[in-house]
Each structure stands twice: as C-alpha cells, then as structure tokens.
Amino acid sequence: MDTDLGTAPKGGFARMVPELIVTDLGASQTFWCDILGFGVAYQRPSERFVYLEHAGAQLMLRQRDGKWETASMDLPLGRGVMFQVEVPDLDPVLTRINSVGCRIHSGPREVWRRIGNHEGGQREVFLQDPDGYLVMMNQSLGQRPLPEPA
Secondary structure (H helix, E strand, O other), X not given: OOOOEEOOOOOOOOOXXXXXXXXXXXXXXXXXXXXXXXXXXXXXXXXXXXXXXXXXXXEEEEEOOOOOOOOOOOOOOOOOOEEEEEOOOHHHHHHHHHHHOOOEEEEEEEEEEEEOOEEEEXXXXXXXXXXXXXXXXXXXXXXXXXXOOO
C-alpha cells in the first residue's frame, strides 16, 4: 500500500475539476507539468493518478484502466472538448513549447472578442496533449470599448 504524496491544492479544491483518462500517465504528466507549467498537488501511485494545479486551474490525470470508460476510447481522446488555461504571461509557455518541439495546433495569436458591451482580449495558443486533448493556453490583454460603428 502506498502513501498519498502531496497535499490538497493550495487554494482549496475547485468546484469542478476535469479528470482526463490518459494512455501514458508519465507522458501526460510531463506535458502538463514541464510544458504547460502545472505542478503536482498530490498523487496516488498505486492508482496511477495525479492531481495537478496551476494558478487556480486544477486537473486530474488517471492512467487508462477501463474502470471509468463509458464508450470506445479511440484516439484522439477528448474530441468535442477544449480546456482553456489562463496564465499571467504566455511567453514562458511558448518558450517551453518551442524548446521541446511540441506541435502547435493553432496560434499563437492575439484576439479580441465581444463580451457584453466591451471587448476582452487575449494572446492564445492551442496545442494537443499526448492523447489528443485540445488545450488553449491564454494570457489576458484586458478589456477595451467596442469599436465605433462605421
């Protein structure tokens, strides 16, 4: 029997935390921690499970074992879902992505989107984890008034 390693997330547990079933826990943990900057809050090695956190974002990874699979698990996994993680500065993430040669799905780019009566801007890059889960890492650029009509 192993002992749980680590502690609860620094800011407490989020009210909703996705748990990703992965084909290679080591490769997934390397991607989420070494490239995207997440840290391990705690882990249960005997269950092949790790709980990750990054500036308030939380995510669980579990090695595929068939227990929680509700349908066929064909690659890429996570079709139809995208995870968005806001970081204070996108540049260190881009540096890590480029240093390991991780394939970028889209971006990096700057976008402004309407939010009610103003626009919110962000720098963003999209990539896929080792199992094909789509992840958008973004940095907020703040808000600005809507453009005047032409």
